[in-house]
Amino acid sequence: MTLMLHAGANPLDYDDLRQLEAPEATATHVPIPHHRLVDAVRHTLGFYGHAVEEEHHGVTPDGMRYFGVLSLKSSYGDYTDTVGLRNSHDKTFPIGISFGSRVFVCDNLAFIADHVVRRKHTANAKRDLPGLVGELIEPLADQREAQHRVMTRYRTTTLTQDAADHAVMELYRADVITVTRIGAVMDRWENPPHDWGVKTAWRLFNCVTHALEGRIAEQPVLTERLHQVIEATCVHRPPPDSVGRLLSQE
Structure with a gap:
Protein backbone atom coordinates (compact mmCIF):
# COMPACT_ATOMS: atom_id res chain seq x y z
CA MET A 1 0.00 0.00 0.00
CA THR A 2 1.19 3.53 -0.71
CA LEU A 3 -0.67 6.02 1.47
CA MET A 4 1.60 8.54 3.12
CA LEU A 5 0.23 10.74 5.87
CA HIS A 6 2.91 13.14 7.00
CA ALA A 7 1.41 16.60 6.43
CA GLY A 8 -1.35 16.67 9.01
CA ALA A 9 -3.83 13.93 8.06
CA ASN A 10 -4.66 11.07 10.41
CA PRO A 11 -5.59 7.45 9.61
CA LEU A 12 -9.09 6.18 10.35
CA ASP A 13 -11.20 3.15 9.47
CA TYR A 14 -14.18 3.11 7.13
CA ASP A 15 -16.80 3.10 9.92
CA ASP A 16 -15.35 6.31 11.33
CA LEU A 17 -15.18 7.76 7.83
CA ARG A 18 -18.95 7.24 7.49
CA GLN A 19 -19.55 9.40 10.56
CA LEU A 20 -18.04 12.49 8.94
CA GLU A 21 -20.58 14.96 7.63
CA ALA A 22 -20.16 16.97 4.45
CA PRO A 23 -20.81 20.74 4.46
CA GLU A 24 -24.00 22.10 2.97
CA ALA A 25 -23.96 22.50 -0.80
CA THR A 26 -23.90 25.92 -2.44
CA ALA A 27 -24.81 26.97 -5.97
CA THR A 28 -21.25 26.38 -7.16
CA HIS A 29 -19.85 23.81 -4.74
CA VAL A 30 -21.51 20.46 -4.04
CA PRO A 31 -19.38 18.42 -1.61
CA ILE A 32 -19.55 14.65 -1.91
CA PRO A 33 -19.18 12.80 1.42
CA HIS A 34 -15.87 11.01 1.55
CA HIS A 35 -17.41 7.62 2.19
CA ARG A 36 -19.71 8.04 -0.84
CA LEU A 37 -16.66 8.22 -3.07
CA VAL A 38 -15.29 5.06 -1.45
CA ASP A 39 -18.66 3.32 -1.85
CA ALA A 40 -18.92 4.26 -5.54
CA VAL A 41 -15.44 2.98 -6.31
CA ARG A 42 -15.90 -0.21 -4.29
CA HIS A 43 -19.24 -0.96 -5.98
CA THR A 44 -17.86 -0.40 -9.48
CA LEU A 45 -14.76 -2.47 -8.78
CA GLY A 46 -16.99 -5.33 -7.65
CA PHE A 47 -19.25 -4.96 -10.70
CA TYR A 48 -16.25 -5.44 -12.98
CA GLY A 49 -14.92 -8.39 -10.99
CA HIS A 50 -12.18 -6.76 -8.91
CA ALA A 51 -11.97 -7.68 -5.23
CA VAL A 52 -10.70 -5.17 -2.66
CA GLU A 53 -8.29 -7.02 -0.40
CA GLU A 54 -7.14 -4.16 1.82
CA GLU A 55 -7.89 -0.48 2.28
CA HIS A 56 -6.47 2.50 4.13
CA HIS A 57 -8.08 5.89 4.73
CA GLY A 58 -6.92 9.19 6.14
CA VAL A 59 -8.45 12.63 6.76
CA THR A 60 -7.20 15.97 8.00
CA PRO A 61 -8.19 16.85 11.60
CA ASP A 62 -11.05 19.06 10.42
CA GLY A 63 -12.39 16.27 8.19
CA MET A 64 -12.22 18.48 5.12
CA ARG A 65 -9.68 16.50 3.11
CA TYR A 66 -9.65 12.76 2.48
CA PHE A 67 -7.00 10.38 1.10
CA GLY A 68 -7.40 6.66 0.51
CA VAL A 69 -5.85 3.62 -1.12
CA LEU A 70 -7.60 0.34 -2.04
CA SER A 71 -5.52 -2.76 -2.69
CA LEU A 72 -6.93 -5.21 -5.24
CA LYS A 73 -6.62 -8.97 -4.89
CA SER A 74 -4.43 -10.37 -7.65
CA SER A 75 -4.72 -13.78 -9.27
CA TYR A 76 -1.35 -13.29 -10.94
CA GLY A 77 1.12 -13.60 -8.09
CA ASP A 78 2.72 -11.93 -5.11
CA TYR A 79 1.97 -8.31 -5.99
CA THR A 80 -1.15 -6.15 -6.00
CA ASP A 81 -2.67 -3.33 -7.98
CA THR A 82 -3.97 -0.26 -6.18
CA VAL A 83 -6.62 2.41 -6.57
CA GLY A 84 -5.98 5.82 -5.02
CA LEU A 85 -8.74 8.20 -3.91
CA ARG A 86 -8.78 11.85 -2.95
CA ASN A 87 -11.63 14.20 -1.99
CA SER A 88 -12.03 17.57 -0.32
CA HIS A 89 -14.85 19.63 1.16
CA ASP A 90 -12.93 22.91 1.29
CA LYS A 91 -12.17 23.32 -2.45
CA THR A 92 -8.51 22.45 -1.87
CA PHE A 93 -8.55 19.96 -4.74
CA PRO A 94 -11.12 18.16 -6.93
CA ILE A 95 -12.32 14.59 -6.62
CA GLY A 96 -9.46 12.32 -7.64
CA ILE A 97 -9.46 8.64 -8.60
CA SER A 98 -6.35 6.88 -9.83
CA PHE A 99 -5.15 3.42 -10.74
CA GLY A 100 -1.68 2.06 -11.12
CA SER A 101 0.86 -0.49 -10.03
CA ARG A 102 2.52 2.33 -8.12
CA VAL A 103 -0.27 4.54 -6.81
CA PHE A 104 1.05 7.23 -4.49
CA VAL A 105 -1.49 9.26 -2.50
CA CYS A 106 -0.19 11.75 0.02
CA ASP A 107 -1.71 14.40 2.24
CA ASN A 108 0.86 16.92 1.00
CA LEU A 109 -1.29 16.92 -2.20
CA ALA A 110 0.95 14.63 -4.28
CA PHE A 111 -1.25 12.36 -6.38
CA ILE A 112 0.57 10.17 -8.86
CA ALA A 113 -0.56 7.03 -10.69
CA ASP A 114 -0.79 5.46 -14.12
CA HIS A 115 -4.33 6.69 -14.81
CA VAL A 116 -5.96 9.62 -13.05
CA VAL A 117 -9.45 11.17 -13.22
CA ARG A 118 -10.17 14.52 -11.55
CA ARG A 119 -13.49 16.38 -11.36
CA LYS A 120 -14.49 19.58 -9.55
CA HIS A 121 -17.21 19.47 -6.90
CA THR A 122 -20.25 20.62 -8.84
CA ALA A 123 -23.80 19.34 -9.16
CA ASN A 124 -22.75 17.69 -12.41
CA ALA A 125 -19.85 15.94 -10.71
CA LYS A 126 -22.19 14.39 -8.17
CA ARG A 127 -24.50 13.28 -10.97
CA ASP A 128 -21.67 12.02 -13.18
CA LEU A 129 -19.59 10.31 -10.48
CA PRO A 130 -20.82 6.75 -11.21
CA GLY A 131 -20.04 7.19 -14.90
CA LEU A 132 -16.62 8.67 -14.20
CA VAL A 133 -15.74 5.77 -11.94
CA GLY A 134 -16.99 3.31 -14.53
CA GLU A 135 -14.89 4.89 -17.29
CA LEU A 136 -11.78 4.46 -15.17
CA ILE A 137 -12.47 0.93 -13.95
CA GLU A 138 -13.95 -0.68 -17.07
CA PRO A 139 -10.53 -1.03 -18.79
CA LEU A 140 -8.85 -2.03 -15.53
CA ALA A 141 -8.81 -5.75 -16.34
CA ASP A 142 -6.81 -5.11 -19.52
CA GLN A 143 -4.40 -2.85 -17.63
CA ARG A 144 -3.87 -5.45 -14.93
CA GLU A 145 -3.27 -8.12 -17.59
CA ALA A 146 -0.68 -5.87 -19.25
CA GLN A 147 1.09 -5.41 -15.93
CA HIS A 148 1.09 -9.18 -15.43
CA ARG A 149 2.81 -9.65 -18.79
CA VAL A 150 5.51 -7.20 -17.72
CA MET A 151 6.09 -9.01 -14.43
CA THR A 152 6.16 -12.38 -16.21
CA ARG A 153 8.79 -11.04 -18.61
CA TYR A 154 10.90 -9.97 -15.66
CA ARG A 155 10.55 -13.37 -13.99
CA THR A 156 11.53 -15.29 -17.13
Whole structure:
Protein backbone atom coordinates (compact mmCIF):
# COMPACT_ATOMS: atom_id res chain seq x y z
CA MET A 1 0.00 0.00 0.00
CA THR A 2 1.19 3.53 -0.71
CA LEU A 3 -0.67 6.02 1.47
CA MET A 4 1.60 8.54 3.12
CA LEU A 5 0.23 10.74 5.87
CA HIS A 6 2.91 13.14 7.00
CA ALA A 7 1.41 16.60 6.43
CA GLY A 8 -1.35 16.67 9.01
CA ALA A 9 -3.83 13.93 8.06
CA ASN A 10 -4.66 11.07 10.41
CA PRO A 11 -5.59 7.45 9.61
CA LEU A 12 -9.09 6.18 10.35
CA ASP A 13 -11.20 3.15 9.47
CA TYR A 14 -14.18 3.11 7.13
CA ASP A 15 -16.80 3.10 9.92
CA ASP A 16 -15.35 6.31 11.33
CA LEU A 17 -15.18 7.76 7.83
CA ARG A 18 -18.95 7.24 7.49
CA GLN A 19 -19.55 9.40 10.56
CA LEU A 20 -18.04 12.49 8.94
CA GLU A 21 -20.58 14.96 7.63
CA ALA A 22 -20.16 16.97 4.45
CA PRO A 23 -20.81 20.74 4.46
CA GLU A 24 -24.00 22.10 2.97
CA ALA A 25 -23.96 22.50 -0.80
CA THR A 26 -23.90 25.92 -2.44
CA ALA A 27 -24.81 26.97 -5.97
CA THR A 28 -21.25 26.38 -7.16
CA HIS A 29 -19.85 23.81 -4.74
CA VAL A 30 -21.51 20.46 -4.04
CA PRO A 31 -19.38 18.42 -1.61
CA ILE A 32 -19.55 14.65 -1.91
CA PRO A 33 -19.18 12.80 1.42
CA HIS A 34 -15.87 11.01 1.55
CA HIS A 35 -17.41 7.62 2.19
CA ARG A 36 -19.71 8.04 -0.84
CA LEU A 37 -16.66 8.22 -3.07
CA VAL A 38 -15.29 5.06 -1.45
CA ASP A 39 -18.66 3.32 -1.85
CA ALA A 40 -18.92 4.26 -5.54
CA VAL A 41 -15.44 2.98 -6.31
CA ARG A 42 -15.90 -0.21 -4.29
CA HIS A 43 -19.24 -0.96 -5.98
CA THR A 44 -17.86 -0.40 -9.48
CA LEU A 45 -14.76 -2.47 -8.78
CA GLY A 46 -16.99 -5.33 -7.65
CA PHE A 47 -19.25 -4.96 -10.70
CA TYR A 48 -16.25 -5.44 -12.98
CA GLY A 49 -14.92 -8.39 -10.99
CA HIS A 50 -12.18 -6.76 -8.91
CA ALA A 51 -11.97 -7.68 -5.23
CA VAL A 52 -10.70 -5.17 -2.66
CA GLU A 53 -8.29 -7.02 -0.40
CA GLU A 54 -7.14 -4.16 1.82
CA GLU A 55 -7.89 -0.48 2.28
CA HIS A 56 -6.47 2.50 4.13
CA HIS A 57 -8.08 5.89 4.73
CA GLY A 58 -6.92 9.19 6.14
CA VAL A 59 -8.45 12.63 6.76
CA THR A 60 -7.20 15.97 8.00
CA PRO A 61 -8.19 16.85 11.60
CA ASP A 62 -11.05 19.06 10.42
CA GLY A 63 -12.39 16.27 8.19
CA MET A 64 -12.22 18.48 5.12
CA ARG A 65 -9.68 16.50 3.11
CA TYR A 66 -9.65 12.76 2.48
CA PHE A 67 -7.00 10.38 1.10
CA GLY A 68 -7.40 6.66 0.51
CA VAL A 69 -5.85 3.62 -1.12
CA LEU A 70 -7.60 0.34 -2.04
CA SER A 71 -5.52 -2.76 -2.69
CA LEU A 72 -6.93 -5.21 -5.24
CA LYS A 73 -6.62 -8.97 -4.89
CA SER A 74 -4.43 -10.37 -7.65
CA SER A 75 -4.72 -13.78 -9.27
CA TYR A 76 -1.35 -13.29 -10.94
CA GLY A 77 1.12 -13.60 -8.09
CA ASP A 78 2.72 -11.93 -5.11
CA TYR A 79 1.97 -8.31 -5.99
CA THR A 80 -1.15 -6.15 -6.00
CA ASP A 81 -2.67 -3.33 -7.98
CA THR A 82 -3.97 -0.26 -6.18
CA VAL A 83 -6.62 2.41 -6.57
CA GLY A 84 -5.98 5.82 -5.02
CA LEU A 85 -8.74 8.20 -3.91
CA ARG A 86 -8.78 11.85 -2.95
CA ASN A 87 -11.63 14.20 -1.99
CA SER A 88 -12.03 17.57 -0.32
CA HIS A 89 -14.85 19.63 1.16
CA ASP A 90 -12.93 22.91 1.29
CA LYS A 91 -12.17 23.32 -2.45
CA THR A 92 -8.51 22.45 -1.87
CA PHE A 93 -8.55 19.96 -4.74
CA PRO A 94 -11.12 18.16 -6.93
CA ILE A 95 -12.32 14.59 -6.62
CA GLY A 96 -9.46 12.32 -7.64
CA ILE A 97 -9.46 8.64 -8.60
CA SER A 98 -6.35 6.88 -9.83
CA PHE A 99 -5.15 3.42 -10.74
CA GLY A 100 -1.68 2.06 -11.12
CA SER A 101 0.86 -0.49 -10.03
CA ARG A 102 2.52 2.33 -8.12
CA VAL A 103 -0.27 4.54 -6.81
CA PHE A 104 1.05 7.23 -4.49
CA VAL A 105 -1.49 9.26 -2.50
CA CYS A 106 -0.19 11.75 0.02
CA ASP A 107 -1.71 14.40 2.24
CA ASN A 108 0.86 16.92 1.00
CA LEU A 109 -1.29 16.92 -2.20
CA ALA A 110 0.95 14.63 -4.28
CA PHE A 111 -1.25 12.36 -6.38
CA ILE A 112 0.57 10.17 -8.86
CA ALA A 113 -0.56 7.03 -10.69
CA ASP A 114 -0.79 5.46 -14.12
CA HIS A 115 -4.33 6.69 -14.81
CA VAL A 116 -5.96 9.62 -13.05
CA VAL A 117 -9.45 11.17 -13.22
CA ARG A 118 -10.17 14.52 -11.55
CA ARG A 119 -13.49 16.38 -11.36
CA LYS A 120 -14.49 19.58 -9.55
CA HIS A 121 -17.21 19.47 -6.90
CA THR A 122 -20.25 20.62 -8.84
CA ALA A 123 -23.80 19.34 -9.16
CA ASN A 124 -22.75 17.69 -12.41
CA ALA A 125 -19.85 15.94 -10.71
CA LYS A 126 -22.19 14.39 -8.17
CA ARG A 127 -24.50 13.28 -10.97
CA ASP A 128 -21.67 12.02 -13.18
CA LEU A 129 -19.59 10.31 -10.48
CA PRO A 130 -20.82 6.75 -11.21
CA GLY A 131 -20.04 7.19 -14.90
CA LEU A 132 -16.62 8.67 -14.20
CA VAL A 133 -15.74 5.77 -11.94
CA GLY A 134 -16.99 3.31 -14.53
CA GLU A 135 -14.89 4.89 -17.29
CA LEU A 136 -11.78 4.46 -15.17
CA ILE A 137 -12.47 0.93 -13.95
CA GLU A 138 -13.95 -0.68 -17.07
CA PRO A 139 -10.53 -1.03 -18.79
CA LEU A 140 -8.85 -2.03 -15.53
CA ALA A 141 -8.81 -5.75 -16.34
CA ASP A 142 -6.81 -5.11 -19.52
CA GLN A 143 -4.40 -2.85 -17.63
CA ARG A 144 -3.87 -5.45 -14.93
CA GLU A 145 -3.27 -8.12 -17.59
CA ALA A 146 -0.68 -5.87 -19.25
CA GLN A 147 1.09 -5.41 -15.93
CA HIS A 148 1.09 -9.18 -15.43
CA ARG A 149 2.81 -9.65 -18.79
CA VAL A 150 5.51 -7.20 -17.72
CA MET A 151 6.09 -9.01 -14.43
CA THR A 152 6.16 -12.38 -16.21
CA ARG A 153 8.79 -11.04 -18.61
CA TYR A 154 10.90 -9.97 -15.66
CA ARG A 155 10.55 -13.37 -13.99
CA THR A 156 11.53 -15.29 -17.13
CA THR A 157 14.51 -13.15 -18.16
CA THR A 158 17.65 -14.64 -16.64
CA LEU A 159 20.48 -12.15 -16.22
CA THR A 160 24.18 -12.86 -16.38
CA GLN A 161 26.38 -11.02 -13.95
CA ASP A 162 27.50 -8.75 -16.79
CA ALA A 163 23.89 -7.91 -17.65
CA ALA A 164 23.04 -7.19 -14.01
CA ASP A 165 26.12 -4.98 -13.61
CA HIS A 166 25.23 -3.10 -16.78
CA ALA A 167 21.64 -2.58 -15.58
CA VAL A 168 22.85 -1.21 -12.26
CA MET A 169 25.07 1.28 -14.08
CA GLU A 170 22.10 2.33 -16.22
CA LEU A 171 20.02 2.81 -13.07
CA TYR A 172 22.78 5.07 -11.76
CA ARG A 173 22.83 7.06 -15.00
CA ALA A 174 19.02 7.40 -14.87
CA ASP A 175 19.28 8.81 -11.31
CA VAL A 176 17.28 5.91 -9.91
CA ILE A 177 20.10 5.00 -7.55
CA THR A 178 23.04 6.99 -6.23
CA VAL A 179 26.64 5.82 -5.94
CA THR A 180 26.06 5.04 -2.28
CA ARG A 181 23.10 2.79 -3.15
CA ILE A 182 24.94 0.66 -5.72
CA GLY A 183 26.47 -1.47 -2.98
CA ALA A 184 23.10 -2.00 -1.31
CA VAL A 185 21.52 -3.16 -4.56
CA MET A 186 24.37 -5.54 -5.38
CA ASP A 187 24.39 -6.94 -1.86
CA ARG A 188 20.70 -7.81 -2.22
CA TRP A 189 21.38 -9.22 -5.69
CA GLU A 190 23.90 -11.67 -4.25
CA ASN A 191 22.16 -12.25 -0.91
CA PRO A 192 18.45 -11.43 -1.31
CA PRO A 193 16.57 -10.87 1.98
CA HIS A 194 13.48 -12.54 0.47
CA ASP A 195 12.85 -15.37 -1.98
CA TRP A 196 12.94 -13.57 -5.34
CA GLY A 197 14.03 -16.69 -7.19
CA VAL A 198 17.10 -17.12 -9.33
CA LYS A 199 19.02 -14.25 -10.92
CA THR A 200 16.41 -12.73 -13.20
CA ALA A 201 15.18 -9.25 -14.06
CA TRP A 202 12.46 -9.82 -11.44
CA ARG A 203 15.08 -10.37 -8.77
CA LEU A 204 16.95 -7.22 -9.81
CA PHE A 205 13.72 -5.20 -9.84
CA ASN A 206 12.99 -6.27 -6.26
CA CYS A 207 16.57 -5.64 -5.16
CA VAL A 208 16.29 -2.04 -6.27
CA THR A 209 12.83 -1.36 -4.81
CA HIS A 210 13.90 -2.96 -1.52
CA ALA A 211 17.09 -0.89 -1.36
CA LEU A 212 15.17 2.31 -2.19
CA GLU A 213 11.91 1.69 -0.34
CA GLY A 214 11.79 5.12 1.28
CA ARG A 215 13.02 7.04 -1.75
CA ILE A 216 10.61 5.27 -4.12
CA ALA A 217 7.68 6.41 -1.96
CA GLU A 218 8.86 10.01 -1.84
CA GLN A 219 9.70 10.17 -5.56
CA PRO A 220 7.32 7.85 -7.48
CA VAL A 221 8.82 8.95 -10.84
CA LEU A 222 11.75 6.70 -9.94
CA THR A 223 9.50 3.68 -10.41
CA GLU A 224 8.86 4.65 -14.02
CA ARG A 225 12.59 5.05 -14.68
CA LEU A 226 13.26 1.75 -12.94
CA HIS A 227 10.80 -0.04 -15.23
CA GLN A 228 12.36 1.59 -18.28
CA VAL A 229 15.83 0.30 -17.37
CA ILE A 230 14.61 -3.20 -16.46
CA GLU A 231 12.58 -3.39 -19.68
CA ALA A 232 15.62 -2.37 -21.72
CA THR A 233 17.71 -4.95 -19.87
CA CYS A 234 15.22 -7.67 -20.83
CA VAL A 235 15.52 -6.71 -24.50
CA HIS A 236 19.16 -5.69 -24.85
CA ARG A 237 21.92 -7.46 -22.99
CA PRO A 238 25.47 -6.07 -23.18
CA PRO A 239 28.34 -8.12 -24.60
CA PRO A 240 30.50 -9.78 -21.90
CA ASP A 241 33.24 -7.15 -21.83
CA SER A 242 31.05 -4.03 -22.07
CA VAL A 243 30.58 -3.59 -18.34
CA GLY A 244 34.29 -3.41 -17.74
CA ARG A 245 34.55 -0.62 -20.30
CA LEU A 246 31.63 1.21 -18.70
CA LEU A 247 33.16 0.99 -15.24
CA SER A 248 36.52 2.23 -16.47
CA GLN A 249 34.82 5.30 -17.94
CA GLU A 250 33.13 6.34 -14.67
